[in-house]
Amino acid sequence: MGTVDPWVSAPARIADPDEGISVDELRLAARNHGMPLEALRYDVTPPGLHYLLTHYDIPALDPGAWRLTVSGAVARPLSLGLEDLRVRPRVTQRVTLECAGNGRARLQPRPVSQPWLDEAVGTAEWTGTPLAGVLAEAGVAATAVDVAFAGADRGFERGVEQDYRRGLSLGEAMRDDILLVDEMDGRPLPPQHGAPVRLIVPGWYGMAHVKWLVEVTVLEAEFGGYQNVTSYRLKQDADEPGEPVTRIMPKALVQPPGVPDFQSRVRVVDSGVVELTGRAWSGWAPVDTVEISVDDGVSWRPAELEPPADPYAWRLWRYVWDAAPGRYELRARARDTSGNEQPVGQAWNRQGMANNHAQRVTVVVR
Amino acid sequence: MGTVDPWVSAPARIADPDEGISVDELRLAARNHGMPLEALRYDVTPPGLHYLLTHYDIPALDPGAWRLTVSGAVARPLSLGLEDLRVRPRVTQRVTLECAGNGRARLQPRPVSQPWLDEAVGTAEWTGTPLAGVLAEAGVAATAVDVAFAGADRGFERGVEQDYRRGLSLGEAMRDDILLVDEMDGRPLPPQHGAPVRLIVPGWYGMAHVKWLVEVTVLEAEFGGYQNVTSYRLKQDADEPGEPVTRIMPKALVQPPGVPDFQSRVRVVDSGVVELTGRAWSGWAPVDTVEISVDDGVSWRPAELEPPADPYAWRLWRYVWDAAPGRYELRARARDTSGNEQPVGQAWNRQGMANNHAQRVTVVVR
Numbered sequence: 001m002g003t004v005d006p007w008v009s010a011p012a013r014i015a016d017p018d019e020g021i022s023v024d025e026l027r028l029a030a031r032n033h034g035m036p037l038e039a040l041r042y043d044v045t046p047p048g049l050h051y052l053l054t055h056y057d058i059p060a061l062d063p064g065a066w067r068l069t070v071s072g073a074v075a076r077p078l079s080l081g082l083e084d085l086r087v088r089p090r091v092t093q094r095v096t097l098e099c100a101g102n103g104r105a106r107l108q109p110r111p112v113s114q115p116w117l118d119e120a121v122g123t124a125e126w127t128g129t130p131l132a133g134v135l136a137e138a139g140v141a142a143t144a145v146d147v148a149f150a151g152a153d154r155g156f157e158r159g160v161e162q163d164y165r166r167g168l169s170l171g172e173a174m175r176d177d178i179l180l181v182d183e184m185d186g187r188p189l190p191p192q193h194g195a196p197v198r199l200i201v202p203g204w205y206g207m208a209h210v211k212w213l214v215e216v217t218v219l220e221a222e223f224g225g226y227q228n229v230t231s232y233r234l235k236q237d238a239d240e241p242g243e244p245v246t247r248i249m250p251k252a253l254v255q256p257p258g259v260p261d262f263q264s265r266v267r268v269v270d271s272g273v274v275e276l277t278g279r280a281w282s283g284w285a286p287v288d289t290v291e292i293s294v295d296d297g298v299s300w301r302p303a304e305l306e307p308p309a310d311p312y313a314w315r316l317w318r319y320v321w322d323a324a325p326g327r328y329e330l331r332a333r334a335r336d337t338s339g340n341e342q343p344v345g346q347a348w349n350r351q352g353m354a355n356n357h358a359q360r361v362t363v364v365v366r
Numbered sequence: 367m368g369t370v371d372p373w374v375s376a377p378a379r380i381a382d383p384d385e386g387i388s389v390d391e392l393r394l395a396a397r398n399h400g401m402p403l404e405a406l407r408y409d410v411t412p413p414g415l416h417y418l419l420t421h422y423d424i425p426a427l428d429p430g431a432w433r434l435t436v437s438g439a440v441a442r443p444l445s446l447g448l449e450d451l452r453v454r455p456r457v458t459q460r461v462t463l464e465c466a467g468n469g470r471a472r473l474q475p476r477p478v479s480q481p482w483l484d485e486a487v488g489t490a491e492w493t494g495t496p497l498a499g500v501l502a503e504a505g506v507a508a509t510a511v512d513v514a515f516a517g518a519d520r521g522f523e524r525g526v527e528q529d530y531r532r533g534l535s536l537g538e539a540m541r542d543d544i545l546l547v548d549e550m551d552g553r554p555l556p557p558q559h560g561a562p563v564r565l566i567v568p569g570w571y572g573m574a575h576v577k578w579l580v581e582v583t584v585l586e587a588e589f590g591g592y593q594n595v596t597s598y599r600l601k602q603d604a605d606e607p608g609e610p611v612t613r614i615m616p617k618a619l620v621q622p623p624g625v626p627d628f629q630s631r632v633r634v635v636d637s638g639v640v641e642l643t644g645r646a647w648s649g650w651a652p653v654d655t656v657e658i659s660v661d662d663g664v665s666w667r668p669a670e671l672e673p674p675a676d677p678y679a680w681r682l683w684r685y686v687w688d689a690a691p692g693r694y695e696l697r698a699r700a701r702d703t704s705g706n707e708q709p710v711g712q713a714w715n716r717q718g719m720a721n722n723h724a725q726r727v728t729v730v731v732r
Binding site: 010026029038046049157266268 | 370371373374375376385386387388389390391392393394395396397398399400402403404405407412413414415416418420421422423424426471478479481482483485520521522523524527556557558559622625626627628629630631632634730732
């Protein structure tokens with residue numbers, strides 16, 4: 001690992017109470033992007049509207065020259081090309097992905113990083129082959145503990161030079177729905193979503209779905225890499241180890257009704273019966289309840305849920321609102337069958353991870 | 367037009383000297399997005415990486431039900447469906463589009479609007495039929511002056527409720543390279559780029575390329591709509607009429623070398639010979655000169671230009687840099703054959719339009 005001046009790669013920090021969004025944060029917002037919330041109308045997010053977060057640069061990999069190595073605590077190390085993967089059993093899964101930092105810029109005080117508001121989410125149909133079959137072919141040692149995944153993207157982060165690497169426990173990695181995918185929505189992965197091959201870990205926040213995958217390493221000890229041990233932790237203080245960020249907390253979003261103002265994004269709606277719709281998801285268990293408030297969380301009423309699609313895809317909800325003239329703050333909250341309930345207020349942590357406090361949509365009914 | 371409270375749709379304003387980016391601006395940055403600058407490596411920007419600006423919401427149009435009306439000062443008003451357009455003569459053009467607000471957030475003081483830095487650009491291959499043929503079929507009156515184009519997107523902007531509408535002079539509209547396109551990069555337009563049909567006006571900033579096109583109206587007077595007369599003007603004071611924003615000013619961008627820091631985006635490069643590359647374009651005339659500075663604009667040396675592709679597509683440039691350890695500010699500037707030269711410093715205007723002052727890429731060579 002190289003060393004680098006702190007002005008190139010500074011420690012994480014929390015914004016001052018009245019500090020606006022910095023140019024550093026804006027640079028990230030201008031290159032990464034969320035899903036415009038009107039795209040909640042689509043069961044599967046159209047290409048280019050799915051949220052995108054790239055830690056470093058999007059690498060340029062030649063699919064013909066690309067190899068995936070499987071090594072470490074295995075009986076038979078593998079080196080697979082794209083065609084080797086494509087002749088294996090193929091599975092397509094519809095999966096909702098959300099960035100672990102979604103909602104960060106709404107926290108007070110604000111952790112300085114990619115400044116998401118509500119929109120770092122998307123749903124795609126991912127096609128590839130189960131990781132478990134590849135690991136079985138390599139022959140995982142009985143002493144194995146974790147599996148590490150390395151992408152081809154490289155850069156600095158909070159002072160540490162690194163390739164992007166994440167670890168999963170062996171038990172998680174052997175789930176039959178973890179995929180090595182080379183197609184998104186029936187087409188080859190686009191460069192920004194990990195071409196030629198990425199990992200898909202249904203139910204987990206985006207950091208687990210390693211893009212531009214080039215190495216799978218079976219480890220006989222816990223993976224100690226930066227993205228598991230330092231980043232993607234729930235902590236209050238910089239010095240505590242914190243808890244790992246794992247699965248997606250339940251969340252519901254409202255598709256903003258009516259028409260927007262260009263700058264404020266406040267919505268203007270004609271009075272009368274308005275069908276509100278949106279989506280809800282959880283990485284822990286199926287969502288079974290969505291509730292809607294039109295008075296900024298004072299009172300709540302249940303929405304109707306459409307039948308679920310895939311277990312890890314969002315569910316459509318509907319709510320009929322008889323809208324009288326006035327100003328409203330619309331909110332939605334979801335609960336899943338494992339008992340996780342979305343909070344209305346924030347649960348602050350210093351990296352702004354796994355936030356699922358309820359969205360607020362400001363509406364003027366005329 | 368409706369009326370609306372100023373807190374829904376406020377007048378344009380300039381940020382205070384020390385004011386950080388506001389949540390209003392961040393909301394726009396999170397839903398719109400630039401082209402990550404490493405994508406300057408591609409001749410044609412991969413789908414999903416092309417810059418995107420949506421004034422209101424992306425509308426949901428049914429391609430089967432969609433109609434384009436051609437009316438006003440014409441002998442034979444038309445109502446065309448998608449298949450009617452697709453059986454007409456088809457043309458494919460590679461065109462670089464840039465948002466007129468690109469660079470706005472780098473201006474001092476900063477006009478408050480979509481806060482672009484350098485990245486609101488992209489190049490695509492657009493396929494469709496020439497507008498001139500459709501206008502000829504409708505039979506434009508001898509008294510015609512302007513042609514107005516209306517999109518299906520609706521909202522408020524600086525207090526004014528509106529569908530998105532832009533006008534072009536009849537002379538411009540009758541150019542043989544103005545297209546009604548239904549394909550981008552060989553596939554049907556994606557929703558966010560104007561599905562099912564948009565206008566392409568090669569050489570002009572993005573505001574002219576009306577998306578979700580539903581009406582073409584031939585006018586016997588100058589078009590007086592908001593987006594021509596109030597927005598997209600070059601002015602110093604709010605009260606002056608200003609000059610219209612039209613064609614794209616020449617610009618060169620550097621593909622950032624080396625690897626980035628996640629947060630600061632400062633680049634780290636190993637010392638030695640580094641081939642810098644990038645792209646340059648102008649909507650006025652072909653770019654014939656690109657110059658590079660590695661000392662923040664103190665000295666300049668010429669880059670090599672690759673042969674041009676289409677007349678309205680960017681040109682690739684190359685520059686060999688023998689990089690010694692230290693800190694550098696890389697800059698590039700372009701000149702076109704009509705004599706337009708890109709300035710190094712800013713030319714401020716209060717809407718932050720048509721800025722082409724030179725990009726700055728901070729690099730540490732180790």
